[in-house]
Amino acid sequence: MKKVLLSAVALVAFTFANAQEEKPAGNGFSKGDAFVSGALTLGSSKTGDFKANAFEIAPKVGYFVSENIAVGASVGYSSLKYDNGVADATNSGLALGAFGRYYFTPANQFSLFAQLGFDYNTLDSEFDANSGTVYPDTFKTKEIGLGLSAGLNYFVSSNFSIEAGVAVLGYTSNDNGGNGADKTNTFAFGGDWRAVTFGVNYKF
Numbered sequence: 001m002k003k004v005l006l007s008a009v010a011l012v013a014f015t016f017a018n019a020q021e022e023k024p025a026g027n028g029f030s031k032g033d034a035f036v037s038g039a040l041t042l043g044s045s046k047t048g049d050f051k052a053n054a055f056e057i058a059p060k061v062g063y064f065v066s067e068n069i070a071v072g073a074s075v076g077y078s079s080l081k082y083d084n085g086v087a088d089a090t091n092s093g094l095a096l097g098a099f100g101r102y103y104f105t106p107a108n109q110f111s112l113f114a115q116l117g118f119d120y121n122t123l124d125s126e127f128d129a130n131s132g133t134v135y136p137d138t139f140k141t142k143e144i145g146l147g148l149s150a151g152l153n154y155f156v157s158s159n160f161s162i163e164a165g166v167a168v169l170g171y172t173s174n175d176n177g178g179n180g181a182d183k184t185n186t187f188a189f190g191g192d193w194r195a196v197t198f199g200v201n202y203k204f
Contacts, residue, residue, distance in 0.1 A: 027155040029106040033064045034204040037163070038074070049085030054078070058095065070101045070113075087128040095121045109155045115165070119145040145172040150191070153201065163199045166191045 029035075038059035045052045055078065062072030076095035082088065099117040125139040151165030168191050174184045 027109040027158055028111065029064055029070070029103060029153075029203065031064050031067050035062050035070075035161075035201045036060065036204070037199050037201045039076075050082065051084075052080065052082040054080045060097075062099070062101070064106070068103050068106055070103065071099070072101075073098050089128065090126045092124045092126075093121060095119065103153075110152065112150070112152050115147075115149045115151060117145075117147050117149070119143075119147070121145070139177055141174060141177050143172055143174040145170065147171070159203050161201045161203065163201055164196055166193060166196050 036059065039056055040058075041054070041056045043054040056076065058074060058076030058078075060072060060074035062070045064070045074095070074097040076093070076097075078091075078093040078095075080091040097117060097119040099115055101113045101115045103111050103113045105111045121143045123141045123143075125141075127137050127139075147167055148169040149165050149167045151163060153161045153163050155161040167188070170186075170188045172184075172186045174186075176182065176184055
């Protein structure tokens with residue numbers, strides 16, 4: 001799975017890079033530009049007999065179809081394994097997303113944007129059969145989400161920009177494992193400035 005994700009990201013980036021016309025480099029975005037961002041994390045912790053190992057890869061790619069509008073997609077895979085000395089469990093997640101952005105001043109070094117996004121997430125949980133848990137040995141949940149957010153880009157060079165964003169409006173629906181279980185529907189409105197996200201984009 002990890003090799004497939006990395007190969008897909010490399011292929012998309014290569015395609016975008018070769019599809020663009022030659023143009024002088026400069027701060028800001030323009031029609032035909034592409035950008036890539038995402039996350040790659042590895043972590044582990046140990047407290048007494050409790051051990052945990054985590055891995056995540058979540059690339060994101062965007063492409064400017066016009067001077068002000070960019071569309072893109074993201075894919076992510078995460079894994080969390082833990083063992084308390086008696087039982088162990090594994091959580092594996094897959095995340096797929098699509099987004100559209102409107103940049104107000106894309107050609108400038110600093111630009112605000114509004115984003116509309118759609119996400120589909122699955123989480124597979126596997127428990128040790130001897131753990132004594134009341135949950136089934138395997139448990140799978142699915143969640144879909146729609147969100148409206150606001151953000152900004154600031155170019156620190158012709159290719160690299162710092163990005164910040166905050167959610168403004170969001171809706172999620174989680175099936176809680178299905179099989180007749182009641183869904184959890186969540187609606188949220190208003191920006192939480194304690195939960196601002198930050199990232200770095202590379203522009204092709």
